[in-house]
Amino acid sequence: MPVSEQVTQRELRIDRVACSGHGVCASLLPQRVRLDEWGYPILAGPHPSDHDGERAIRWCPARALYWAPTPG
Amino acid sequence: MTDATLPALLESAGLTGRGGAAFATHVKIAAATHAGADLIVNLCDGELGAAKDGWVVTHHLPEVVAGASLVTSRRGRRIRYAAHRGSATASRLAAAGLDVLEVPARYVSSEETALVSLAHGHLARPMTKRDRFVSGGRDSAGHTIEPTVVLNAETVWRVAQIADRGAPWFRSFGTAAEPGPRLVSVSRSRPSGMPPLPASARAREDEHLGHFVPRAERDGGTCRARGESPASARARQNAHLGHFDSPIVLETEAGVPVSELLRRGGIPDDHGAILLNGLGGAFLTATEARGALWCGAGLTAYGTGIGPGVIHALDPRGCPLAWVRDVLAWAGGESAGQCGPCLFGVPALARDWAALVASPTPELLAQVRSRVALLPGRGACRYPDGVAGFAASALRVFEADLVAHRSGRCAGGIPVDRPITSERKAHAGV
Structure with missing residues (x-):
């Protein structure tokens, strides 16, 4: 079984300590991320595809995005 | 073993x-x-x-x-x-x-x-x-x-x-869902306008019944929202914290009436609203507290539970909105300052709450509600979630006090700092 099929139950999370509010995630994932008045991300809306999530993780200047197992 | x-x-x-x-x-x-x-x-x-x-x-x-x-x-x-x-x-x-x-x-x-x-x-x-x-x-x-x-x-x-x-x-203690003996801390706010006790008496009193006194009450019960420097705010918050020191600790179990814990904690029957579980908890009106059981099932409707086992009775003569304002002002400085939504969001909530207490317009109420809605789930820890729950329950339990403030009075009979004139009312659409 390919590795990607073993880890389908995951979601994109934000390390809020690492996050410094650059807002790149909101540009790359506009369906999932909007910014509050100080530029910090608010998660709402459909989960991104693996490809889009990976891209946001790679481009976050604070390295604050990561995959985590979906709770439950 | x-x-x-x-x-x-x-x-x-x-x-x-x-x-x-x-x-x-x-x-x-x-x-x-x-x-x-x-x-x-x-x-x-x-x-x-x-x-x-x-x-x-x-x-x-x-x-x-x-x-x-x-x-x-x-x-x-x-x-x-x-x-x-x-x-x-x-x-x-x-x-x-x-x-x-x-x-x-x-x-x-x-x-x-x-x-x-x-x-x-x-x-x-x-x-x-x-x-x-x-x-x-x-x-x-x-x-x-x-x-x-x-x-x-x-x-x-x-x-x-x-x-x-x-x-x-x-x-053999508690309920099937929440078994075992438990400890609970019970305290109350000192009556408004009461002069500070001499240190010796305070030490003795604190030994038995810990009090903390929000600034509004220490200052003689005004609802004045005043600007102050960060240094004086810090000093005030430190003073504020000092009064949470030594409540009565009781041995009890889940399922007992909240009113019984209040009575055993030496809280007079004419108490004001009850805060369960501090800054991470929620308020009950005095009437709700009289009927509530101290267990998860009895408290979940109010947005809290047994939690860390903390019960605090507000003074019925004080202004609860000002009391909440002081706690939120302190809470703003207690953020660890790591996560943006908490670092900026909690002080912003405190500021808007203070403005709301001084002058409760629908716009400020909506602003407070939106601040509260944006706090949960956006910190490394659950601190902002706790503050949001605290503020949301204060909005629910002290709704009548907000209405009273709108007409320039508060339920405690204390003059509001900035009563809304008819001209400003028309402007604000109240």
Whole structure:
């Protein structure tokens, strides 16, 4: 079984300590991320595809995005 | 007792963490044993109005030490006792020759992962839970975190009791869902306008009935929202915190009436609203509190539960909106300052709340509601979630007071700082 099929139950999370509010995630994932008045991300809306999530993780200047197992 | 028998015993007893989160203790201990985790016993009484950790140290320290050694049955696991720096609890622990982890007396410092961070030589600030630190991991800066488990002092005491007296004894207290004996801290606000007691009398009174006095009441009961420098705010908040020191601690169990705990705690029948579980908790009106049972099922409708076991009665003659304003002003400074939504969001909520109390327009109410809605789930720890729940429940319970403030008066009969004139009313659409 390919590795990607073993880890389908995951979601994109934000390390809020690492996050410094650059807002790149909101540009790359506009369906999932909007910014509050100080530029910090608010998660709402459909989960991104693996490809889009990976891209946001790679481009976050604070390295604050990561995959985590979906709770439950 | 072997590594495997203690978790099984605790599972049959149904012991859950007494620090507030009520996580199953046997799960935590089994994971800690598997990982060979170090233990931190949390004795910080970090919640506003909490005093039971100090009570446990004063009355049951040998059992806490015995419980800690049961939890860390394998050799070579370090046991540390976390208490606020300079507190009586820290002195008692040091005098007993225990390994004390001295914690800055700030609200978030005694959060579980903040203690783990401090124990690793870093700041006492909550960490992002990318990993379960009971098995070890890394903080956001990449530092290695060794396997560490944090247990509340009362929880560790209960472990020793269960090992000694058995699970059936433990389950003879409380409800099926929330078994076991429990501690609760009960306190109240001092009546408005009451002059400060002399230090000797205060010490004596605090020994029996801890009080904390919001600034509005100390200053003679005005609802004045005033601008102040950060330095004076800090001094005021420190003074504010000092009054949460020593509530009455009661031994009780889940399922008893809240009114019985109030009575046993020496709270007069004419009390105001009741705050359960401090800044991470929620308010009940005095009437709701008279009918409520102290258990998860009885309190969930109000947005709280047994939690860390803290009950605080507001003075019926004070302005509850001003009281909440003072607590939120203090809360704004208690953010660890790491996560933007909390660093900026909690002080913004405090500012808007102060403006709302002084001049309750629909616009400010909507602004406060939107601030509250944006706090949960956006911090490394649950501090902003707790503050949001506190403020949301204050909006519910003190709705009548907000309406009264709109007409320039508050329910406590105290003049509002900026009564809305008919001209401003028309402008604000009130």
